Amino acid sequence: MTENKSYKILVADDDPISRRLFQNLLAKAGFMVTAAADGHEALELFRRHFFPIVLTDWQMPRIEGPELCRAIRRESPGRYVYMIMMTSKGGKEDIISGLNAGADDYLTKPAHHAELMARIKTGIRVLQLEKSLRDAVDEIQVMSVTDPLTGIYNRGYINQRLPEEIRRSVRYRHDFTLLMCDIDHFKTVNDTYGHLSGDAVLQAFARCLSAAVRQQVDWVGRYGGEEFLVVLPETDFDGAMTLAERLRQSVESLVVQTGGHTIRITASFGVTGLSSATPPQAASAESLLQTVDQLLYQAKNQGRNRIQGHLFAG
Template sequence: MNLITEDSPLILVADDDKVTRACLRQAMEQEGYRVIEANDGESCLATFTRTQPDVVLLDAVMPIMDGFTCCNKLKDLDPEQRTPILMITALEDAESVNHAFESGAVDFVTKPIHWAVLYQRVRRLIKQVRLYAELERANQELKRLATSDGLTQVANRRHFDEYLDQEWQRSQREQAPLSLLLCDIDFFKPFNDTYGHQSGDECLQKIAALLQEAAKRSLDLAARYGGEEFAIILPNTDLEGAEQVAQDIQTNLQDLAIPHRKSQVGEIVTISMGVATTIPVPFIAPRMLIEAADRALYQAKDSGRNCYRTFQLP
């Protein structure tokens, strides 16, 4: 018997016959798979939802809910069909085989079970599941790389633009407030000139991490806007809420205390921020919110830096 671990593939066996379930369990466990059982269609659906198995071995002929109906319902629970279903049936006619595939099964074996065939088909399905999972992870990583800034790991400008447009449309539909923070590191060029570009990169990474932490909710987005400029999109946030985020950023940055002896506003790294808020309407474009935040940012710089200023669009 192969060693079974917590990482071993999980097989859901659904069959109303206790002896068949026991035989299938023994056969699958000998292959090194974990096994969980269901004795009818309803318990199969409940167990599937609770455990998310790698493969389902499903009997076609069961009382109350037959395997074809159960298979259809499993397909509804798993619309992307990440979990393959192998139908086990004593019905060998073409109509029943077609019915099995139309219901969502990806393969079948007939009763009495030819065990060597079952082993081979389950192995193939497990391999497909693993390959699909690897492909999905690779796609997620490619998506992350395409939408993240390589240095700071927060969202890049492209993602910022797409997300702002998305949230603008949603906020317009829901008539909800949308806020934007534009942040600029004060006297960053003198910092680079004094401490070197590696220290400059580390400074950008620390600021990005601090802003990422300030974007606490799942809807909030921290992004590198360009160079030493960052932005935070705050959906469903009014001006008061956005100001609170800005104040938290200032407090946390003060506590971080990154040395900057060439700064003209103290001995540590500081940032200036522009805060803008609006409830989007059809005749205003998202760039208007950016321009408002940018105007507030320049007001903060004109006011001596290391502060924030606000602008509320009508």
């Protein structure tokens, strides 16, 4: 019974005696039950509160059961609702019509208590299976855009998302900046301490970058090897340069303990960005990436552990 409390059931029936009977039976079984006197009221309730299980009569005023089923399917495209149609109609054509309207099952009135519970339990099994499948799909989607070592976004996600961010910034004439950073002398870390220690350094570096940006706004991706990209929508060039210096200092003070070794690193940064004055036709992911990569290369050539930046000119 405790398990049933997580399932909210919406009962739609214009007959007050039947409605009360279903409500009492389901509540006694431990379900959270809300009742509606017709299809229109049921649809309004569903729009305000999601119900994973709907038990609806066929013939009701204003909105009948089949129409209610179709409306609920339209209202909840991303979440599955298990719907049982209650009807005194027993013909095959009527049953097929109800199922075609979106119902998952049907129940002939007057309903037997044991049959009702059996059909509700079937619905719960379907909902649990659907949730497991949805969770598996979500996990696959997350894995497909995540770098397995560092847990941040991967190159595929960068290639997909960066052009979208740039187009949005250009369209609304908003500031947009991009940081590309690279761990200095990372090959020496691998050669001196081994690749497992190198992996630990990459993970610590990624955490350092992620901790410094705004959640749900900015994002960090692994561009390749020891190169990382920090994407800063709604951030002007001066703000990006300030963040880059804060990151540079944080990396410089970072201490990585791994494999019995204490490893310290530094990083170099390239910074570029768009402003409201940037020619829209010149802004593209390819051109910004090329610019920020050249700036990072300059920072490396000028001695590393430094920042090189300028606004994108097109």
